[in-house]
Amino acid sequence: MIFIRTLALVGFGVSAYLVWMKLTGQITSVVGCGGEGGCSNVLGSQWSQWFLIPVSAVSACFYLGVIVLTYKLSKSILTMAAFLLIMAAAWFMGLQVFVIKSFCPWCFTTHSIGILTAGVIFWKARAPFKARFFFAPLLLMSVLILGQIYGPKPKTYAFTAEAGIEKREEVKAHNEGKGRVVTFKDPAGRVVKTYRLGSVPLLGSPDAKYFLVKYFDYTCQSCRTMEEDLTALMQTYPGQVAVIVLPTPLNRACNPYLNSKIHDHENACELARLGLAVWRAQPESFEDAHEILFQRPPHSEASARAELQEIIAAEKLEAALKDPWIENVIKSNLEDYRALSSKRIEMPKLMIRGNKTMHGLSSSTEQFLKMIAKEFQLR
Numbered sequence: 001m002i003f004i005r006t007l008a009l010v011g012f013g014v015s016a017y018l019v020w021m022k023l024t025g026q027i028t029s030v031v032g033c034g035g036e037g038g039c040s041n042v043l044g045s046q047w048s049q050w051f052l053i054p055v056s057a058v059s060a061c062f063y064l065g066v067i068v069l070t071y072k073l074s075k076s077i078l079t080m081a082a083f084l085l086i087m088a089a090a091w092f093m094g095l096q097v098f099v100i101k102s103f104c105p106w107c108f109t110t111h112s113i114g115i116l117t118a119g120v121i122f123w124k125a126r127a128p129f130k131a132r133f134f135f136a137p138l139l140l141m142s143v144l145i146l147g148q149i150y151g152p153k154p155k156t157y158a159f160t161a162e163a164g165i166e167k168r169e170e171v172k173a174h175n176e177g178k179g180r181v182v183t184f185k186d187p188a189g190r191v192v193k194t195y196r197l198g199s200v201p202l203l204g205s206p207d208a209k210y211f212l213v214k215y216f217d218y219t220c221q222s223c224r225t226m227e228e229d230l231t232a233l234m235q236t237y238p239g240q241v242a243v244i245v246l247p248t249p250l251n252r253a254c255n256p257y258l259n260s261k262i263h264d265h266e267n268a269c270e271l272a273r274l275g276l277a278v279w280r281a282q283p284e285s286f287e288d289a290h291e292i293l294f295q296r297p298p299h300s301e302a303s304a305r306a307e308l309q310e311i312i313a314a315e316k317l318e319a320a321l322k323d324p325w326i327e328n329v330i331k332s333n334l335e336d337y338r339a340l341s342s343k344r345i346e347m348p349k350l351m352i353r354g355n356k357t358m359h360g361l362s363s364s365t366e367q368f369l370k371m372i373a374k375e376f377q378l379r
Contacts, residue, residue, distance in 0.1 A: 001070040001124065003124075004066065004070050004120050004121060005067050007116055007117040008064075008066040008070075008117055009063070010113055011059070011063040011066075011114060011117065012060050012063035012067070014109055014113065015057070015059040015060035015063060015110055016060045017106070018054070018056035018107070018110070019056045019060060022043050022048065022054050022056065023054070027039060027040045027043040027044055029261045029262060029263055030106060032106070033105065033106075038102040038103040038105075038221070039104040039105070039106060040222070041100055041102035041104075041221050041222065041225075042100055042102050042107055043107075044154075044156055044222075044360075045154075045156070046156070046363055047092070047095045047099070048154065049148075050144055050147045051147050051152060052151075052152055052154060055092070055144075056110070058144075059110055062081075062085075065081070066078070066081055066085075066117065069081060075126075075127040076127055076130075076133070078121050079122070079125050079127045080132070080133050080137050081121065081137075082117070082119075082121035082125075083118070083134055083137040084137035084140060084141065085115065085117055085118040086114070086115060086118045087137055088111070088114060088144075089111035089112070089115050091141065091145065092107065092111055093108065096108070156361050156362065157346070157358055157359060157360035157362055158344050158346065158359050158360060159356055159357065159358055159359075160343045161355045172332070173199065173325065173328040173329045173332040174193075174196065174246075174329070175194055175199065176196065176199045176325075177196060177198040177199040178196070179198025180196070181194055181195070181197075182195045182196075182197060182244070184213075184351060184354035185354040187355055191354070192354035192355065193336075195211075195213065195244055197244075199329075200244050200246065201244070201246070201275070201276065201279040201286055202245070203243045203245055203287060204239075204241060204242030204243055205239050205242055206242065208239060208240060208241055208242035209240055209241075209376075210240060210241045210376045211241070211242055212230070212242075212243045212244070212350055212351065213243070213246065213350070213351035214244070214245050214348055214349070215246050215248040215337055215340065215347070215348060215350075215351075216245065216246070216247065216248060216347065216348040216349075217247070217250045217265055217268050217347060217348075218247065218268065218271040218272065218275065218293045218298065218299075219250070219265040219266065219267060219268045219271065219298040220250060220347050220348065221296070222346075222361050223347055223348040224296065226348045226361055226368075227290075227294055228365065229361075229365050229368040229369075230243050232365050232368075232369060233368070233369055233372055236369060237373070237378045240376075240378055241372070241376070241378070245290065246333040246336070247271075247272035247330065248272070248333045248334060248336075248337045248347075248349075249265070249268035249330070250265040250268050251264045251265050251266070251267075251268040251269050253269050254268075254269035254272075254334075255268075255269075255337070256334075257334055257337060257341065259341065259345045262345065265298075267298060267299065267300055267304075269330075270304070271293050271298070271301070271304055273321060273330070274293060274301070274304055274305065274317075275290060275293050276325075276329055276330070277317055277320035277321045277323070278308060278317065278320070280320045280323055280325060280326065281312060281316050281319065281320035282311075282312050282316065285311045288311050289308055289311060289312070292307050292308060292311075295307075305317070340357055340359075344360075345359075346359040347359075347360070348360075352375055353375075356375075
C-alpha cells in the first residue's frame with residue numbers, strides 16, 4: 001500500500017498546486033506551461049469547475065481519501081475509487097483534446113497519476129469484481145458531468161469602465177495620417193479615446209456603423225479564440241461592425257508594463273512587428289497576414305517571415321519593418337494596455353464603448369454574439 005499512498009500523495013500535491021494557482025488568479029503563470037496558454041485555457045474554462053468549485057480541489061480531496069482508505073484496508077471501496085479515477089481521467093483528458101483543444105501538462109499529470117494509481121489498486125486489492133464496483137463510480141461521474149454541463153458556469157470575462165485611457169501625447173500614433181476618425185465617449189459625452197482608421201490596422205469595413213477595439217497578442221490562445229468570435233460577429237452582421245486590432249505583446253522585451261503574474265510569451269514582440277509591417281506596407285494583405293500570425297502552434301519569427309513572404313515581397317516587408325511608425329504604434333498600444341490593465345490583467349481586451357471594456361473571453365461564440373448584438377442593437 002506504500003506505493004498507492006505515494007502516488008496519491010503526489011496526485012494531491014499537483015492538485016493542490018492547481019487549486020492555489022486558480023484561487024490566487026495565477027492561471028497564466030503556471031510553471032512549465034509556456035506562452036501558448038494551454039494551462040490558462042484549461043484552468044479558466046467552464047470545465048475547470050463543478051458548481052463553481054475548482055475540480056482540482058475535488059481531485060485533491062479525492063486523493064486524500066484514497067490515502068485514508070489504504071489505512072482502512074477497504075478493498076471494495078478502493079476498487080470503486082480506482083474505477084472512478086479512470087473515468088475521471090478519461091473525461092478530463094478527452095475534454096482537453098476534443099473540446100478545449102489546449103494542453104495543460106499539470107492537468108495531464110494529475111490524470112496520469114490517477115490512472116497509474118488505479119492500476120496499482122487493481123493489482124494490490126484483487127477484489128472479486130462486482131457490478132457496484134463499476135456502476136457506483138459511473139453514477140458519481142454522471143453527477144459531476146451533468147453538473148459541469150448544466151450547473152452554473154464560471155465567469156471567464158469581466159467588464160470595467162475605463163476613464164484612465166483618455167488621450168495623451170504619447171498615444172498620438174493612433175491618430176496620425178488620413179482617414180475617418182472613430183471616437184469613443186463616456187456617458188457624459190467626454191472623449192475617452194480616438195482612432196484614425198488610416199493609422200491603425202482594421203478588420204472589416206471602414207464605413208461600418210459600430211467599431212470595437214481589440215488589444216491582443218498573437219501568441220495568446222485566448223486572443224486567438226476571440227478572433228474567431230469577432231469573425232463570426234462580422235459574418236453575422238456584415239458591414240455593421242468593424243474591429244480595430246492593436247497588437248499588444250506579452251513579453252517584457254518590448255512591454256515594460258507586463259504584470260508579474262504573466263510569463264513572457266515567446267516571439268510576441270516579433271510577431272506584433274510583422275503584423276504591423278504588413279499593414280503599413282500592404283494593407284490589402286493584412287487580413288491574410290493576421291490569420292497567418294494567429295496560427296497554432298505560435299510561429300517563430302523565422303517561420304512567420306517565411307509564410308508572410310508568400311503574400312508580400314520580402315524586400316517590401318523588410319523595408320516596412322524599419323519604419324519607426326511600428327515602434328510608435330506598439331508603444332501607444334502598450335500605454336493603453338497599462339491603463340486598461342490597472343484593474344484586470346486578462347487578455348484579450350475589447351473596448352466596446354468609451355466606458356466599457358471587456359477583459360477575457362465569453363464562455364461561447366453564441367454568448368458573445370448575443371452580448372454584442374444587444375449592446376449595439378444589431379439586427
